[in-house]
Amino acid sequence: MQRLVHPIEQESFRRLRSRLDTSHFAPLTRAVVERVIHSAADLEYATDLVCDERTLETAHAALHAGAPVVVDVEMVAAGITRRETVCRLKEAVAGPGLTRSAHAVRLAYEQVGPGALWVIGCAPTALEELLLLNAEPALVIGLPVGFVGAAESKAALRDSGLPAVSNVSEKGGSAVAAAALNALLYTPVTTPTPLTKENA
Structure with missing residues (x-):
């Protein structure tokens, strides 16, 4: 089913594009960059985000084929309205050298296994834990925010x-992480045009 776009959102993207030329980005990269900027009203993300079109193409296919989506906190889940997500933070407990966010990542990986899309927008320790798990993800959207550990993670x-999708600075957060995933969700799967005598 095609997503209905509210007129306010349409006008917001029109103004974004009037202030920033995004036409040089490849299609999925452009979708991610624009939606992240839209979520934060921050044009600097155009040069702060790091992503690769081929990686996004593979992740887009996995997402639309039904790969699980794991989030680090409920705030990220709240921003992803067109897909069920896995968040294990409520059951997680902190331990020696282990934050609740890191434990939640362990619990989630036990549940979903390899091939998931991970969306981390809050806790650098969640991203650090994911890197230790050899989780074989379809994609990691790693956009945690903060002055301690965010840029390093x-x-x-x-x-x-x-x-992965990441950014270089300390900026980030739940809204921009959810926006990056939504950009892939909202971009429809295109069916290749079959070859005919006319277009061969």
């Missing part, structure tokens, strides 16, 4: 070689 994500 995102740098570690990029260094890991995992398929």
